[in-house]
Amino acid sequence: MKQIKVLGSGCRNCDITAKVITQAAAEAGVEIEIEKVTDIAAIMGYGVMSTPGVVIDGVVVHSGGVPGPDQVRAWVRGGADA
DSSP: OEEEEEESSSOHHHHHHHHHHHHHHHHHTOOEEEEEEOOHHHHHHTTOOSSSEEEETTEEEEESSOOOHHHHHHHHHHOTTO
């Protein structure tokens, strides 16, 4: 199971990002656990200055915009390095 964190203030783009990740993981048949992180200090601890950010298994894979479904499927299939 992949641990995924969506970093952001809880804005609309952060919600959309979480939905895109949930849907893409389901389509890829990959089990995930998703968490929304809204604490600014925690977000900055990852070095993310532009949200939404995405962290998979402790590795920042994205920041600054809503990722596309194909991009998310590559992440959940191939890991954080994809």
